[in-house]
Amino acid sequence: MTTTDVLLAGARAALAGAGVPSPDADAVELLSYVLGVDHGEVRMRGILRTAVVERDVARFEDLVDERAARVPLQHLTGRAHFRHLTLGVGPGVFVPRPETELTAGHAVDAARAAGPAPVVVDLCTGSGAIALAVADEVRDARVHAVELSPDAHGWARRNVDRLGLPVDLRLGDATTAFDDLEGAVDVVVSNPPYIPDGAVPVDPEVRDHDPALALYGRSADGLAVPLAVAARAAVLLRAGGVLVMEHADEQGGSLPGALRATGEWHDVVDHRDLAGRPRTTVAVRAPRG
Ligand SMILES: C[S@@+](CC[C@H](N)C(=O)[O-])C[C@H]1O[C@@H](n2cnc3c(N)ncnc32)[C@H](O)[C@@H]1O
The missing domain is CATH 1.10.8 (Helicase, Ruva Protein; domain 3)
Known part of the structure; x- marks a missing residue:
C-alpha cells in the first residue's frame, strides 16, 4: 500500500x-x-x-x-475534457485543445444570438468537439458537422452516439460539404488545419501523434485550407450569418485581412485566447451582390 x-x-x-x-x-x-x-x-x-x-x-x-x-495524456486515458463534455480520443484523431474551448464559446454565443432553432455547421470536426459542445449548450440548435478523415470520423461517430446529442455527422470534404444547406446556415464554426507547411511543431505530443491532415494548412502561410473552408462557409451562410474560425498565433492579421479582401464579410474581428494570443476570427456574411 x-x-x-x-x-x-x-x-x-x-x-x-x-x-x-x-x-x-x-x-x-x-x-x-x-x-x-x-x-x-x-x-x-x-x-x-x-x-x-x-x-x-x-x-x-x-x-x-x-x-x-511524451505519449499524449489523452491517448493514455482515452478521454479529453472539452467545455462541459468528456470526449473519447486516441490515435487517428486530433486531441481537442483548451484554446478551442474559446472558439466553441464564440460559436455558442453566435448561435444563441441568431434566434430560435439556429442552424450551426462545424467544418473539420475531428472528434466532434465543437459540434457537440454547441449541441450541448444550445439545446434548440440544429447542428451539422463534417470530417474528411475516416479515422477521425469514427471517433466523432462514437462520441455523438455515446453522448446522445443531436449532431448530423457526415464524412466528407469541408470545402464542398452540405450542398443541402447552401444559404441556410446561421453559424459556421471551424478549427481547420492551419500550421504553415514546414513549421513542424516542437512538442512531441503534437509532432508525433496528431494526424498530419489535422495540422498542416497546405501552404507556406498555412492559410490555404482555412481560406478554402471560409469560401465554403460564405456559400453556406445566410446574409448576416456568422463565421467563427480558429487560427495560428501568427495569423491574427493575415486571416482577417484575407477575409476582408474577398468582399464577402463585414465586421471582421479577431479575438485573443486566455494566453493573450490571437486565436479566433469572427466575421459576418455580407449580403450577396
Ligand atoms: C485542427 S483539427 C480540429 C478538430 C476539431 N475541430 C477540434 O477542434 O478539436 C482539423 C480537422 O480537420 C480535418 N480536415 C482536414 N482537412 C479537411 C477537409 N478538407 N474537410 C474536412 N475535414 C478536414 C482533419 O482531419 C482534422 O480532424
Whole structure:
C-alpha cells in the first residue's frame, strides 16, 4: 500500500524532468483515471493520505512512464475534457485543445444570438468537439458537422452516439460539404488545419501523434485550407450569418485581412485566447451582390 500524495509527488517530478509542460495537472488526471474518481477527490485523497492498492500503483506508474516518453495524456486515458463534455480520443484523431474551448464559446454565443432553432455547421470536426459542445449548450440548435478523415470520423461517430446529442455527422470534404444547406446556415464554426507547411511543431505530443491532415494548412502561410473552408462557409451562410474560425498565433492579421479582401464579410474581428494570443476570427456574411 502507498499513498496518493506520495504517488503524485513522484509523478510530478518524473514528468517535470521529462519536459512535460503541465506535470501537476497531468499527474492528477492520470491518477484520477486509474482510481476512477474526479480530480477534486484525487487531491483530497492526497491530503488525507489515503492508501492505494498495489495494482493501481503499478498501473499509475506505467502510465507516468509513458507520459514521460511524451505519449499524449489523452491517448493514455482515452478521454479529453472539452467545455462541459468528456470526449473519447486516441490515435487517428486530433486531441481537442483548451484554446478551442474559446472558439466553441464564440460559436455558442453566435448561435444563441441568431434566434430560435439556429442552424450551426462545424467544418473539420475531428472528434466532434465543437459540434457537440454547441449541441450541448444550445439545446434548440440544429447542428451539422463534417470530417474528411475516416479515422477521425469514427471517433466523432462514437462520441455523438455515446453522448446522445443531436449532431448530423457526415464524412466528407469541408470545402464542398452540405450542398443541402447552401444559404441556410446561421453559424459556421471551424478549427481547420492551419500550421504553415514546414513549421513542424516542437512538442512531441503534437509532432508525433496528431494526424498530419489535422495540422498542416497546405501552404507556406498555412492559410490555404482555412481560406478554402471560409469560401465554403460564405456559400453556406445566410446574409448576416456568422463565421467563427480558429487560427495560428501568427495569423491574427493575415486571416482577417484575407477575409476582408474577398468582399464577402463585414465586421471582421479577431479575438485573443486566455494566453493573450490571437486565436479566433469572427466575421459576418455580407449580403450577396
Ligand atoms: C485542427 S483539427 C480540429 C478538430 C476539431 N475541430 C477540434 O477542434 O478539436 C482539423 C480537422 O480537420 C480535418 N480536415 C482536414 N482537412 C479537411 C477537409 N478538407 N474537410 C474536412 N475535414 C478536414 C482533419 O482531419 C482534422 O480532424
